[in-house]
Amino acid sequence: MLHILHGADLHLDAPFTSLPAEKARQRREEQRELIERLTGLARSRGADLLVLSGDLFDSADTYAETTQALCRSLGQTGCPVFIAPGNHDFYGVRSPYTALTWPENVHIFTSPALERVDLPSLDCAVYGAAFTGPAREDCPLSGSQAEPGPRYRIGVLHGEVDGAGRYCPIPREDIAASGLSYLALGHVHACSGLQREGETWWAYPGCPEGRGFDETGDKGCLWIELDAGGGAEAQFLPLAARRxxxxxxxxxxxxxxxxxxxxxxxxxxxxxxxxxxxxxxxxxxxxxxxxxxxxxxxxxxxxxxxxxxxRRDLWDRAEEDTLTGLFLRSMRERLAGAGSGEEREVLELAVRFGLAALEHREEPLP
Structure with missing residues (x-):
């Protein structure tokens, strides 16, 4: 059994422009605490691997405190860590990934072509590739296949399944032909749940913290368990301090x-x-x-x-010599003879729905 903690799209040092300046600063501090929560899960659950599928940083303009916190925390996971830079944090001369000397257990993929790292003690090989610019229109899986041998073959990529644009489009047939046991993806900020193409399992964990009202609800990471027979299970682990x-x-x-x-x-x-x-x-x-x-x-x-x-007066057309006027006069008589307050509320709501139907307007909310 191989245990993988899969995260992506942390977008550290995001500007949080929709918040007041002081709260935006506080949110960036809380993102650094998010790193600790993520690596703490790796330790407490005994992860064999921590894989991070890109966009760890929101841009190349990062604070020193953030890169140092990430570097320090990843060095304390107690397991190998693999990072595949994405379109926001692409690998290059000004990349945050070149700013520090990373711990020995952290491997950052730096090439747009697939790279393989063997982990004999886990009977595992990890394949990954990087964005080396803010966009890439090719798929590193195309024409490539994981070599047989290791029982577990893990892929770490940032890209779009079924995409057709500038962010590493990944055709499903390439996933099916990859020979991978599990493909850990980033870029999509909603959790996909565990998916399968051919014999390859894949998933997006989504972002671990929302940054706007297009990223609502619980956010987190995925705990993946792979068995030697090719089976897989996934558990969503909430991480967000705020929703x-x-x-x-x-x-x-x-x-x-x-x-x-x-x-x-x-x-x-x-x-x-x-x-x-x-x-x-x-x-x-x-x-x-x-x-x-x-x-x-x-x-x-x-x-x-x-x-x-x-709100307009519901009865301002009751005296018209029209179907609307007839309807309103009838309902006004029924309301005059209504008993309980609840009955009156139901009748008034019926008037509003009736007017909407007669005037071809959208029905009001009940």
């Missing part, structure tokens, strides 16, 4: 403050939230400044978006 979440709060018929607070989930104190206010309001609309001040203490950072519409 990005996009939520909606319908203010129709409610106090906007109450609607907003009720939309905030439990345990979101560390999270970065975007709340979209929807539904109908009075002519005065919503006070985003006041609502932000009210809810901001309940999370790390809050962004409000106003998508509400002003």
């Amino acid at each position: 990005y979440q996009v939520l909606e709060a319908d203010v129709t018929g409610r106090d906007p403050a109450e609607a907003l607070l009720s939309a905030l989930p439990e345990g979101c104190e560390k999270d970065i939230l975007r709340v979209i206010l929807t539904g109908e309001t009075g002519e005065e609309g919503v006070d985003l400044t006041a609502l932000t001040a009210l809810a901001a203490p309940r999370c790390y950072h809050l962004e409000l978006r106003d998508r509400t519409s002003i």
Whole structure:
């Protein structure tokens, strides 16, 4: 059995431009703590290999504290570490990878062609290649096949499965013909789960920390177990200290403050939230400044978006000599004889849906 911890797309020293400057600085510090959490998992779980499939850095413009923290932590994993630089952290003369002397257990692939490293004690060979510029349109797997011999043959690459662009497109047929036991990929920021082409297993772990509202929810790495018979299992391990979440709060018929607070989930104190206010309001609309001040203490950072519409008088067309007028007069009579508040809410909602149907508008949110 071979145990692999697979991570990718850390994007260390990302600018976090959507956050205030002080919080952006704090997030970069937290990314350095992310390195410790990742290598701590390798130690505590007894990983045989730690493979990192590119874009460890967001750019070549990195802070010395970051490269030093990464170098120090990787040297303490207790296992071999393999890095395949990606399009953001491509290998070159100004690469962060050339700034330090790396620990002996860390191997950085530096060539666009596949390179092989043998690990006889693990009955394993690791193949990898690097971006050497911000783009590459070829696939290093094309025309290549892992040599038979070692029981486990691991690939580490940054690229796009089914891609057709500038970021190392990887055809599925090349994966199937690769002869690899497992292909550890980076570039796609969502976890793919364990996939298979031919006899080769492959996966994207996704990024371990979201950096914006296009990277919501739990983020982390993959724990891969390969058995001698060619089987594989994968477990997603959450790593993110903070999550990005996009939520909606319908203010129709409610106090906007109450609607907003009720939309905030439990345990979101560390999270970065975007709340979209929807539904109908009075002519005065919503006070985003006041609502932000009210809810901001309940999370790390809050962004409000106003998508509400002003509620019109439901009955302003009831006297028309039209089908709409007939419908409104009928519903107004039913409302006048309604009993409970719940019955009135249902009837008013029916009026709104009826008007939307008659006027060929989008149905309102219930």
